[in-house]
Amino acid sequence: EGPEFLSKWVGESEKAVRETFRKARQAAPCIVFFDEMDAIARVRGESNDSHVTERVISQLLTELDGLEELRDVTVIVATNRPDIIDPALLRPRRFDRLIYIPPPDKEVRKEIFKIHTRNKPLADDVDVDELAEKTEGYTGADISAVCNKAVMTAIREHINKGNGEIRKEDFKKIKVEKRHFEKALKKVKSLPKEELEKHLKVAEEF
Known part of the structure; x- marks a missing residue:
């Protein structure tokens, strides 16, 4: 780093x-x-x-x-x-070649969602294809943040139902639902279109 x-x-x-x-x-x-x-x-x-x-x-x-x-x-x-x-x-012979890596397309986003939800207790109403459709402009890090935020939303909801307490066995009952992802998407924003265009312009100049 x-x-x-x-x-x-x-x-x-x-x-x-x-x-x-x-x-x-x-x-x-x-x-x-x-x-x-x-x-x-x-x-x-x-x-x-x-x-x-x-x-x-x-x-x-x-x-x-x-x-x-x-x-x-x-x-x-x-x-x-x-x-x-x-x-x-x-300058030449230093960092003289720039490779622009754009945000992932829908199919790649879908695969990223699969990776970050693989071991998570998803409810039946969660559709990674739909999530990929809704996340145009999101980077891999953004998608990771969305998945983590959705899980934390589900956990907090369960804690609130249990008067602020949660037991180890309660984790087995938690399901991350579509609405948890929808809340997460409202919190985690993608780069604005103007920002993406700016990155592309800079890449073209190099």
């Missing part, structure tokens, strides 16, 4: 980056994956984190361009905001 590299202690963030690449070289062939890259590699000068971000970017550039070649090490990063990543990192 990108944010895990950020430390208030001087030198700790850069050390974490160096250590990551050192381990990668030792384990080669391997893949280094940074999630939430925008959290640690924003355009320099635009962050008020006491220059931590600038030092992390400098260390990343050193590792990517350094004297010690990255043989058989592939570096992949994920971000929702490629437009705010420091341009120096997006």
